[in-house]
Amino acid sequence: MSAAATPPLSAPVEDYLKAIYDLERIGAPASTNDIADRLAISPASVSGMMRRLAEQRLITHEPYRGVRLTGAGRKAALRTLRRHRILECYLIEVLGYEWDGVHDEAERLEHAASDELIERMAARLGNPTQDPHGAPIPTRDGRVEEAPLRTLAGAAVGERVRVRRVQDEDAERLRYLAELGIRPGALVRILDRAPYDGPITLWVGENTGTTRAIGVGLAAEVFVEPRGPEERTERNVSCPGSDEPRATRRST
Amino acid sequence: MSAAATPPLSAPVEDYLKAIYDLERIGAPASTNDIADRLAISPASVSGMMRRLAEQRLITHEPYRGVRLTGAGRKAALRTLRRHRILECYLIEVLGYEWDGVHDEAERLEHAASDELIERMAARLGNPTQDPHGAPIPTRDGRVEEAPLRTLAGAAVGERVRVRRVQDEDAERLRYLAELGIRPGALVRILDRAPYDGPITLWVGENTGTTRAIGVGLAAEVFVEPRGPEERTERNVSCPGSDEPRATRRST
DNA sequence: AAAAATGTTTAGGTTACCCTAAATATCCGC
DNA sequence: GCGGATATTTAGGGTAACCTAAACATTTTT
Numbered sequence: 001m002s003a004a005a006t007p008p009l010s011a012p013v014e015d016y017l018k019a020i021y022d023l024e025r026i027g028a029p030a031s032t033n034d035i036a037d038r039l040a041i042s043p044a045s046v047s048g049m050m051r052r053l054a055e056q057r058l059i060t061h062e063p064y065r066g067v068r069l070t071g072a073g074r075k076a077a078l079r080t081l082r083r084h085r086i087l088e089c090y091l092i093e094v095l096g097y098e099w100d101g102v103h104d105e106a107e108r109l110e111h112a113a114s115d116e117l118i119e120r121m122a123a124r125l126g127n128p129t130q131d132p133h134g135a136p137i138p139t140r141d142g143r144v145e146e147a148p149l150r151t152l153a154g155a156a157v158g159e160r161v162r163v164r165r166v167q168d169e170d171a172e173r174l175r176y177l178a179e180l181g182i183r184p185g186a187l188v189r190i191l192d193r194a195p196y197d198g199p200i201t202l203w204v205g206e207n208t209g210t211t212r213a214i215g216v217g218l219a220a221e222v223f224v225e226p227r228g229p230e231e232r233t234e235r236n237v238s239c240p241g242s243d244e245p246r247a248t249r250r251s252t
Numbered sequence: 253m254s255a256a257a258t259p260p261l262s263a264p265v266e267d268y269l270k271a272i273y274d275l276e277r278i279g280a281p282a283s284t285n286d287i288a289d290r291l292a293i294s295p296a297s298v299s300g301m302m303r304r305l306a307e308q309r310l311i312t313h314e315p316y317r318g319v320r321l322t323g324a325g326r327k328a329a330l331r332t333l334r335r336h337r338i339l340e341c342y343l344i345e346v347l348g349y350e351w352d353g354v355h356d357e358a359e360r361l362e363h364a365a366s367d368e369l370i371e372r373m374a375a376r377l378g379n380p381t382q383d384p385h386g387a388p389i390p391t392r393d394g395r396v397e398e399a400p401l402r403t404l405a406g407a408a409v410g411e412r413v414r415v416r417r418v419q420d421e422d423a424e425r426l427r428y429l430a431e432l433g434i435r436p437g438a439l440v441r442i443l444d445r446a447p448y449d450g451p452i453t454l455w456v457g458e459n460t461g462t463t464r465a466i467g468v469g470l471a472a473e474v475f476v477e478p479r480g481p482e483e484r485t486e487r488n489v490s491c492p493g494s495d496e497p498r499a500t501r502r503s504t
Numbered sequence: 505a506a507a508a509a510t511g512t513t514t515a516g517g518t519t520a521c522c523c524t525a526a527a528t529a530t531c532c533g534c
Numbered sequence: 535g536c537g538g539a540t541a542t543t544t545a546g547g548g549t550a551a552c553c554t555a556a557a558c559a560t561t562t563t564t
């Protein structure tokens with residue numbers, strides 16, 4: 001009945017929707033400034049785009065209050081997110097990209113790839129449910145389970161946690177986290193926290209491991225799950241490298 | 253010394269350059285109208301774009317006379333062509349696309365893929381030198397050997413020719429040619445030509461084969477090479493399906 | 505060689521995005 | 535509950551790409 005042939009969205013529009021989705025996920029309606037920051041665009045430009053998106057019923061906009069995705073907007077955002085994350089998996093698993101190098105490539109391809117291409121890639125990968133950074137991959141029909149994870153910045157001294165996901169935007173930071181051994185699947189114990197938002201000292205590793213220190217800023221980009229008494233055995237199908245820590249990723 | 257970091261070209265600009273390259277390849281300088289036809293854009297818009305391209309030193313433009321690519325323009329066109337053709341190979345060989353379905357996908361991806369991605373795909377394919385439709389793939393440094401091929405429309409009755417390349421723009425037509433058995437590598441004998449640009453009757457096949465008829469319009473999109481006494485044995489590295497005819501491509 | 509047909513360019517307009525600067529609304533501390 | 539800080543929107547501009555209609559140049563026909 002419905003399923004009105006959705007007019008194709010421009011690349012900027014898809015980027016806005018993704019950004020709004022991500023901001024909404026954290027908390028309240030997305031504010032103009034937050035969106036502007038995230039997309040590195042002036043707030044004035046965001047205001048203009050919000051009007052256009054609202055006209056297209058992709059968001060609802062209460063002036064001075066922020067915006068929320070509508071059903072259609074959410075669907076579009078999840079579609080883009082699916083593309084992005086499948087592309088990341090594919091680039092790493094099939095074409096040998098590094099963990100920290102996929103984001104930008106996927107960012108461009110996600111706007112150009114057809115649904116057919118994405119589904120062929122997904123099939124080829126065995127329909128993964130999370131990307132290499134631990135982010136869940138929405139299904140074709142727009143379902144995601146966004147696990148409400150805490151971040152490493154919020155973990156208490158003495159706690160043992162399992163890294164589940166890291167923010168993937170910044171290649172530099174990702175490379176640094178990889179050096180520290182902090183990637184999805186890694187086990188971390190919080191040894192110490194310096195006061196006044198000082199560095200957090202960690203033990204990274206399963207049995208053998210190392211001591212590392214990390215700033216609160218970076219720690220806030222690492223999502224973790226408390227390591228329960230009996231860890232969940234039901235694991236997601238995912239890209240290699242996104243789960244259990246592996247002995248050697250780089251041969252150096 | 254030179255190698256000035258080329259500013260990235262927009263997708264439309266890349267499309268114009270490709271079109272001009274292709275038109276120039278046939279014959280004289282590309283005319284405004286030809287470019288407009290090929291890109292399905294109004295001649296007035298083409299005029300405007302020609303001004304911009306000339307400013308950027310990608311073409312030289314003699315008003316009312318047509319345009320020619322400069323060195324830089326040619327280089328850019330070949331870069332895009334390389335991307336397009338490698339993508340087509342990759343989509344067919346690795347992701348299972350059909351012969352007739354790759355063009356549009358490649359057309360979009362060629363503007364978004366990084367050089368790194370293209371080279372990874374090329375490596376994965378063993379650096380092919382022609383695409384699935386028989387078109388030569390320019391090298392990374394912008395070299396191509398454009399074999400000066402004749403078309404099936406220009407072949408004489410009684411001649412035996414080898415199909416080397418077909419135009420890949422139109423999926424419909426490609427599908428039809430595939431049905432006829434006309435693909436790169438196929439052997440064809442011209443049995444008859446009806447007068448007044450009437451249909452051409454062909455024998456398609458190596459030893460066993462079939463009789464088929466084809467209009468002059470379509471025949472002009474099929475590039476052939478006379479089957480010499482001793483056929484060249486030095487064959488190009490290429491995508492499967494782009495060469496020697498294979499028993500079954502589709503299982504139907 | 506003038507008229508007709510064809511091909512090309514200019515003139516003027518539209519849309520989607522972006523920007524800076526200025527105006528305006530909301531929030532927060534006192 | 536007022537005044538300043540902060541957040542948001544409006545006003546006014548810019549660019550790239552497209553369009554149609556009209557003007558102009560070239561080629562072809564008679």
